[in-house]
Amino acid sequence: MKKLMNDSTKIVSQFLDGLVASHGNLIKRLEGTEVIVRKEMIPNKVGLISGGGSGHEPAHAGYVGTGMLDAAIAGEVFTSPGADQFLAAIQAADQGSGVLLIIKNYNGDVMNAEMAMEMAEAKGIETAMVVVNDDIAVDDVENRRGIAGTVLIHKVAGAKAEQLASLQEVKEVAERAISNVRSMSVALQACTLPSASKPSFSLSDTQMEVGIGIHGEQGMSREDVLTSYEIAELLVSHIEKEVDVTKPVYVLVNGMGSTPLLEQYVFANDTVSILKKNNVHVEKMLVGDYMTSLDMAGISLTLFAIDEELHSLLQSKATTIQWTEVSQ
Template sequence: MKKLMNDPENIVTAFLDGLVAANGERLQRLEGTDVITRRSFKPQKVGIVSGGGSGHEPAHAGYVGEGMLDAAVAGEVFTSPGADQFLAAIQAADQGAGVLVLVKNYNGDVMNVEMAQEMAEAEGITAEMVIINDDVAVDDPEQRRGIAGTVLVQKMTGAFAETGASLSEVKRLAEKAVSRVRSMSVALTPCTLPAVDQPSFDLAEEEMEVGIGIHGERGMDRREVASSAEIARLLLDHILPEIPQGAPLAVLVNGMGSTSLMELQVFANDVIEQLDRDIQHTFVGEYMTSLDMAGVSLTLLALDDELAEHLQAPVKTVQWKQ
């Protein structure tokens, strides 16, 4: 697939420069880093930081702003940012009440955040971490990856922090959100890394990859391509057993990068028709992609009154508009 770019080796820098050029009234890039922050910070508010490898846009920089993230760190494509980059984000986000880092469950990301925490603590900054692992395609909860459910956790946690809640309270809500959100994905085509210009795995025309992550890796199963309704049933069958029964739901239908909005709306309708539950919110669009992969992920969040309040709270970011 042809790509609109200049130097593939410097695509992340060019992406960040373009993001700030188009949204300079609300975003800034910390000099000498790959960190995007808010233009203005709220004093004595808990700072919320997230990040990871690039290639998942609009995550995470697209969610920097009032009511969501204070800073986002962009690594190279599908590569964890270094500990120094996470530290820079923590330093920028610290407004005197401590910082919470929301990190997807990938070894490099977690390890580098842990090192950044230690360096921040040495400077007198209190930094806590919550690991997001919503991908039910992986059986072992300890090994589950963070995928599109991450965005809902960021939304609710950021909104709660905006109210002036303490670091311990914000961390508590984030951990509750993580415990009640589950996701799973299907790919219809692989993605192509900018500097490689070849698919990340081979997939025949009549095949789909089930249980993919967001880094171009293969899934847990390969099957014959199914209809939208059949894929909805497949994903629901895996996700629903892990969601608290009886709770109202928020539904996130997420495109992986090259799936049309028409197709996503068709899939959303199939999910809603098959869910015999109270659905309070439905989000459809591209929230956490995998470059140019065609596919879809489904996220279900079991709401309670507290989570629902912060999910629907006001927010001002480039991507998430309430």
């Protein structure tokens, strides 16, 4: 697939510059780094950072701003940022009340974030970390990956931090949210890295990959292509087993990069129909590209069981490139 770019080795840096050129009212780039920071910091607020490899846009820089992240690190495509980049983000986000790192469960991200935390602590910055592992396609809970549900953790933790809660309080609400968020994905076509000429794996027109990650990994199984309604039934049936659907749920329908909004809304309608049939109360639907995998054709579904506080935090004011929510 042809790509709109200049030099694949400079694509991340040029992407970040373009992001700032387009949204300089909200964000800026930390000089000499691949870190995007919130333009206006709040004194004494817990700082929130996240990040990982590029290729998942609008994540993670798209969630930097009021009510969400204070800084985001963009590594090379599908490659963890180095500990030095995490440290730069921690230092930029620190406003005197500590910094919480929201990290997806990938070895490189976790390891480099932990190293950066040690360096930050040595400089007198209090830090804490939560690890998001919402992908139920992986049976081993310890090795479950962080995927689109991570965005909802950014929102909840960001809103709590905006209330000037303590680092421990922000961490606790993030952990509670993580325990109630579950996701699963399917792909109809693999993604192609900027430096590659072929997709990361091959699928025929009659096949789909079930349980894919966000780094071009193959899924847990390969199945015959199903209709949108059948895919929604499949994903709901798996996720419902791990979410307390006696509570109201937020539903996140996430495009993987090249799935048209037309198709995403068809899938959203199918999902709501199935959940209503199962007597699940859908508090709100979110539909769009929230955490992608380059140009992958596919969809992910996230269910988030909420309580009163989580609902309030999800609805609180936020203004970022990707997420705008007005207080209700």
